[in-house]
Amino acid sequence: MKIDLNCDMGESFGVYRLGFDEEMMPHITSANIACGFHAGDPIVMERTISLAKSHGVSAGAHPGFPDLVGFGRRSMELTPHEVRNDLIYQVGALSAFAQIEGLSLQHVKPHGQFYNLAAKDEHMSRSICEAILALDKNLILVALSGSKMAEIASKSGLKVAREAFADRAYHRDGSLVSRKTEGSVIHDPKRVAERVIRMVQEGKVQSIEGDLIDLEVDSICVHGDTPGAVDLARAIRGNLEGAGITALPMGKFL
Amino acid sequence: MKIDLNCDMGESFGVYRLGFDEEMMPHITSANIACGFHAGDPIVMERTISLAKSHGVSAGAHPGFPDLVGFGRRSMELTPHEVRNDLIYQVGALSAFAQIEGLSLQHVKPHGQFYNLAAKDEHMSRSICEAILALDKNLILVALSGSKMAEIASKSGLKVAREAFADRAYHRDGSLVSRKTEGSVIHDPKRVAERVIRMVQEGKVQSIEGDLIDLEVDSICVHGDTPGAVDLARAIRGNLEGAGITALPMGKFL
Amino acid sequence: MKIDLNCDMGESFGVYRLGFDEEMMPHITSANIACGFHAGDPIVMERTISLAKSHGVSAGAHPGFPDLVGFGRRSMELTPHEVRNDLIYQVGALSAFAQIEGLSLQHVKPHGQFYNLAAKDEHMSRSICEAILALDKNLILVALSGSKMAEIASKSGLKVAREAFADRAYHRDGSLVSRKTEGSVIHDPKRVAERVIRMVQEGKVQSIEGDLIDLEVDSICVHGDTPGAVDLARAIRGNLEGAGITALPMGKFL
Amino acid sequence: MKIDLNCDMGESFGVYRLGFDEEMMPHITSANIACGFHAGDPIVMERTISLAKSHGVSAGAHPGFPDLVGFGRRSMELTPHEVRNDLIYQVGALSAFAQIEGLSLQHVKPHGQFYNLAAKDEHMSRSICEAILALDKNLILVALSGSKMAEIASKSGLKVAREAFADRAYHRDGSLVSRKTEGSVIHDPKRVAERVIRMVQEGKVQSIEGDLIDLEVDSICVHGDTPGAVDLARAIRGNLEGAGITALPMGKFL
Secondary structure (H helix, E strand, O other): OEEEEEEEEOOOEOOEOOOOHHHHHHHOOEEEEEOOOOOOOHHHHHHHHHHHHHOOOEEEEEOOOOOOOOOOOOOEOOOHHHHHHHHHHHHHHHHHHHHHOOOOOOEEOOOHHHHHHHHHOHHHHHHHHHHHHHHOOOOEEEEEOOOHHHHHHHHOOOEEEEEEEOOEOEOOOOOEOOOOOOOOEOOOHHHHHHHHHHHHHHOEEEOOOOOEEEOOOOEEEOOOOOOOHHHHHHHHHHHHHHOOOEEOOHHHOO | OEEEEEEEEOOOEOOEOOOOHHHHHHHOOEEEEEOOOOOOOHHHHHHHHHHHHHOOOEEEEEOOOOOOOOOOOOOEOOOHHHHHHHHHHHHHHHHHHHHHOOOOOOEEOOOHHHHHHHHHOHHHHHHHHHHHHHHOOOOEEEEEOOOHHHHHHHHOOOEEEEEEEOOEOEOOOOOEOOOOOOOOEOOOHHHHHHHHHHHHHHOEEEOOOOOEEEOOOOEEEEOOOOOOHHHHHHHHHHHHHHOOOEEOOHHHOO | OEEEEEEEEOOOEOOEOOOOHHHHHHHOOEEEEEOOOOOOOHHHHHHHHHHHHHOOOEEEEEOOOOOOOOOOOOOEOOOHHHHHHHHHHHHHHHHHHHHHOOOOOOEEOOOHHHHHHHHHOHHHHHHHHHHHHHHOOOOEEEEEOOOHHHHHHHHOOOEEEEEEEOOEOEOOOOOEOOOOOOOOEOOOHHHHHHHHHHHHHHOEEEOOOOOEEEOOOOEEEEOOOOOOHHHHHHHHHHHHHHOOOEEOOHHHOO | OEEEEEEEEOOOEOOEOOOOHHHHHHHOOEEEEEOOOOOOOHHHHHHHHHHHHHOOOEEEEEOOOOOOOOOOOOOEOOOHHHHHHHHHHHHHHHHHHHHHOOOOOOEEOOOHHHHHHHHHOHHHHHHHHHHHHHHOOOOEEEEEOOOHHHHHHHHHOOEEEEEEEOOEOEOOOOOEOOOOOOOOEOOOHHHHHHHHHHHHHHOEEEOOOOOEEEOOOOEEEOOOOOOOHHHHHHHHHHHHHHOOOEEOOHHHOO
């Protein structure tokens, strides 16, 4: 039994520091590295690639909307063509730093509202999948488990890692509970770690409405910039190993 | 006898148009494509790569300082490490668009003050050369003929295209006459075309002081955004062919 | 009978030139000057303020979304607080250039999607109106005639200039016909000029559906960056004067 | 006996936090607020103005070079005209937030390399002084004590606050010891506080070479983003009061 643990990384910028990258690296298997649009810069990108390499963590691109002040969290009405080209640009930029270190990128995970909007828009999803396939057919797309985008990516022949969120509540229909809703984020490390085990072992999660729902998952997203993030990641990783589940970069088993 | 004709391209941005890219393409052999820092954006980059491809023009990266409002023409005191990483980022981003079109980049030509400052700074030149070699040892660096950078690049094992400027006056020591000096730019198309022939056939140019100086040249830079640019490029290309000189992408003969 | 003619100005950026600012100035009475977020920069802003002053044209701020590559034409999901502060920032920056020239700003006209989204959102409109009142109660807000924003601004005690578009088709309900629809833009200068006269004299316009609808108007927007823009502005201004209508900066009669 | 204590503030940006603004405010008398070019954004600017107001701290503009990724610490070769207009733009933007809160800006202190380069360049200094005078003749320019800029500003009729650095070592000629030199920053709070007392009471400081040199000072700069910054500020403020020196906003006594 295998699972990938992914985390957003390299979101510092210039003098600004964000996230516990160094402390998180020992506990994860895949790093989603910001590419300079919503966060990150050429110095940070190189440092993060190098940090991932030294921990045996596989590196992927984490492209975002061109909105640094909004950290890529504000919806922008880009055309599918703009979304596609913004992704190609960012993946290309990060690839060069990987190349310099003798690495290839393992995956692409869109960031923030880029992830959310693209996931729902068929035309946009299709355009992104075609671009990734044209860039490198070995690149894995990380997509919300059960989403339109995961489905379109699979059909297009692209490798997909179905993603679940360790500490986020799910609705009965498999969608994430909005962060504005009470109970949307689960803070108890023990409960989070147990949920993760169940997701991996049984492919199930208990929804906020109480039902047990199906949730196929190849990669678990852990946060790297919240208080307690490092402890939570350590707990999840420890529990997985205690349960005989191997944490591995997604590229090793997909 | 062979020569490359290079021109800066893809310097439009968003709604802003700059340069006669479509009109220039038939007359040149190598396009230096802006990468988003001093000019260019992901839509413009894709369009320019595609335009170059359709004309059989070889594509190269034209990375600049991160200064859009100053168009990369203002000196910035970057560290060699920052310069190197800004270059890697930009070359990587453009490479991805080339890849999507089934092309490889042929060359890298730093833009504006990036070109000027890096050319004089040994430490910076060395750091740039190492980065390009690590990225792709087939990439050619376009450097001012006779410059420190051309010398360092050659010694480092990097392929170098020694560049001369068709319409710029030279000093007796091989340096360019400052644009602020009277006579620094030659406007007469006939005279420019004749100078180019002499550069290619004899490896010589008449300096502003009157002497005939040596100038080894693999590629001639023509401007693409000045009034008369297209006519000048046509005249140069026509004269070269009239003199039995073949205009070819630098990658074909270096 | 009096009317204001407004035009977007100062939308150049760095080396990039946009719009026929110098040629348009003699024909208009109010200039909406970009403030650096969607277009414009500190050099362009100063030049445009100075150009307006020399033509006796009144200057106003034309704040946009923080999206240079998208020219402020892409929707961004900003909070009312972000919208308000982005507006305050931009109006303040332009005011300083006006102050240096011994001028006060006459008006504020949001740009592109900022104009469109704010106009429909009550909460946003209210937040913008309060901010403008707090900045300077003499500032006039230019708002689409008949819009929610025009209504809210009036109620808040803010001076409002109700705006109509010289060359844009209207629906029967007073809304603008989408640019994607056939016939949304009227290109015939004669017809445009006649429509303008009717708007001013009768407060009416013929909708695309054929009905004659009411349209109260204090200011007519003319475009300054399209082919034929200068001729169209000249025709409108000439026809207004021929019909005995005085073109005046909105601040002179509101 | 009176002295001002100034501190750089509002240097956060979007999700990024920098500096102990809230903790520093009780200990200072003037806040230099970033204006969005090297740091700061419209939300941060408003928050910082409001924070200063609530502590009775006087607000000033802290304009920087247009280089967010370099935090305005990298030299940029701007023309005096560009420097002047970048300053006007930023001061104007911040002024608007002050205005909304019913405040006027008290001072202008250029940031980082803007401060360093402008201070040495007569032409640039003159152009900056004229601009500030034209904007508001009550604005105080904060300039390095003994610098060319302080001299030019005084002669131009501009109010000047001569600034000294609490924890930085000085050379015998009154210039600051480069941060790259051993001993350039003094870390011992007690020693820093004693130096400050001596600067204020005697107008003298001991140089790194050992001599006691003259140093006229109206305002002491304390840092707000280093470890121990808050304790250092508290110690300085406490010692000043213990020595019977009143800490007051510069505008109250200049």
